[in-house]
Amino acid sequence: MSHIKDLDFTSQTDALILNPEENNDYQLLIKLKELPFVSIIDKIDSQVSELIKLKKPSRRFQPAELSEEVDLFFRDLDKEKYGVWVYYPWKNCLVHLLPEEDFVAVRTVRNKYKITEEEQQQLSHKKIGIIGLSVGQSVAISLAMERSFGELRIADFDILELGNMNRLRTSVTNIGVPKTTLVKREIAEIDPFLKVTVFDSGLTEENMDSFFTDNGNLDLLIEECDNIKVKIESRLKARSLGIPVIMDTSDRGLVDIERFDLEEKRPIFHGLLSKFGSEEEVLGNLEELKTSVLMSILEYENISSRGKYSLMELGKTISSWPQLGSSVIMGGAMCSHFARKILTEQEVNSGRAYIDLDQYFNTDNES
Template identity: 45%
Template sequence: MGSPAEQMSRPCTSLTRQAIAPHRREGIAPTGDHHRSSTRRSTGGQSTVDLIATSFWDGDFALPAAGVSLCAVTSVLPVEMVLSERFDAETWQPVLFCIAENADADALAALLESGRVRAVHDRIDDQLTELISAGQPGRVRTDAQWAAAKAEVLEGKTPAQHGNWVWYPWSGRLVHVLPREQFRLVRTDRNRDKITRADQAVLLDRQIGVIGLSVGNSAALTCVMEGVGGAFRLADFDRLGLSNLNRLRAGVHELGVEKTVLCARQMYEIDPYLDIEIWREGLTADTIDGFVDGLDLLVEECDTPWLKIAAREHARRLGIPVLMDTNDRGLLDVERFDLDPDRPLLHGRIGDTTADDVVGLDRPATIALMLRMVDETRISPALSGAIDQIGRTLSSWPQLASGTMLGGAMVTDTARRVLLGRAVPSGRFYVDLDRLIGWQS
């Protein structure tokens, strides 16, 4: 049988340098530009390729449109860095290889020969089946017809040369996935028609910022799963601690990992084509403007009064909507600074208080300000009873996994509506299960 390590590495031997050699065929020149669009067009009857490869996001897969490169992206990091000693446990970006290209094929071969790939996951045939089914869900095919349809999608390439190979350095896994647009179409196919393909394309073109990655981790991951946002900025100065595992989905092997790094890794494992930036030292007066500027929506989930206020000051000035879940009674704040740039921060709960006013607050003053923000008269009895014990018998604000996951769902649902231009008003809203279901705390 061999050792566990040998068994883990054994699948790598089937991916040879010959298998990943760049594909060439007459009339198609290799290109080093992974962002270049295909020029294929329909010439009458619509083949599988016409329906899928050139018409990703229209509503019924029927109207040929400008093609999208089947590579879509290049490697995030140069292979020299991938193979260097600097590539340590803090790495958070995957590396993408399109082996239809000379340089990427050579780089992937070097990676495989380095021994750093612990396991290879190649389910591209299953993904091709799902892709074809998504384009023509009602069609019944024989085995021969399935093979012919897949061959059309491959356009003469081998299955190994289709799409991208994604290496996740933190786990040592090498995963074969469809090209970006095909991958996203299949991955979000079960959203239809709660989210139309046209709306999904809009959502994947939006950029979301998330400040605070305990509760914010749930919001970020739920957004990624639903395809709400294709670019993200993450900010948190903290590392994962054991006490975070009561509400943050992670494993004990990840203790000590920076929360920004942890969240980015989890997001990339859902969609390797995301565009993610991280602020691993958190945000300061010098860095917050660069974080907020250019966002389509801001999710604020931090515990620091200065940052809560400063983030909103910048968002209001730039006309960016802000969402916040507070993990108590299902409270969701919506502040549409994009529609009302003069709107008072936190619905006027803090008056004219500015971020500069709260610098250096002691613990009692900080707690008092936080209670003003959430409205102490409306918090749950359980949280109300815990306030006086913070710093005495309680280390911090009590938060539950159920509330965290509910918050991620509320933020994602609301973010989707805001980003699609739906009529979402500013305000404070409660999804309080105690009241909705009649339970007693």
């Protein structure tokens, strides 16, 4: 019997898509099915029933009628060779899915008409970059669920630690796994046809050009990293290429949008750093200006009271800026929302806004 190490699917981040109509893929599929540790999930009848209902939306099927329609669908087809089989090596799991076009149609049917068919097609060609995978993880998953991109480029050098798990939705079995790997795997399990390109060293001077321009320029950057130098340099690069930028800070629901695609000379961070000199001077003196620059970027006077207290405790009782899971999930959803609107050419202006839930209800007024 073949062992998994002998087969050509050793990657622990890439799902292997097999087309059983192709002989080599079919032979590999047979080998995989013979392996005792590979679990097989074949729910193709259920997916075909959804496809049938999608194509006949005005008809209300009784369960027996729908079952008959599925049997009729497969009457002249070899069910095992229909569609694709996807192997997930990190789970030793083989899944039977609809062909790509039908898979996408069924998976996005509940997007209609919140997202029009024309917009969904438009989004399928867009390239989005995400730097930093705390809030960035929630953004990436939200974008993938709505299928708001054709390619996603993700950059983070960090691995999952236990202390990340107050805000990253994952399993303790993944402690020590690179965050880029976690996001790529999760998206592949949602939709194996989506392209995810990984930069597992984070964004660096060496790979910045590749991140922004390989196989075509990014259409949008979502910046969620902690490194102030990278925050500045990535915006300068985005502006030079006319790429809009979105950021969420996970405090008081702050969403920050810079439309460098519409305003090629717009100062980064809305000019909040101009008091420190030119952008080049800020970068050159960043080591001594770091704290002041951070306070300006965050607009310290607008930070929540608990956020301000947390800043005072940095390096004393806590070692890094706190983020809550609820804030990160909300930030991911908001970034995804504005990303979709920008990429489908709806009106979104540069600026920043606070979606501060505490101001609407009688809470303990964290703001």
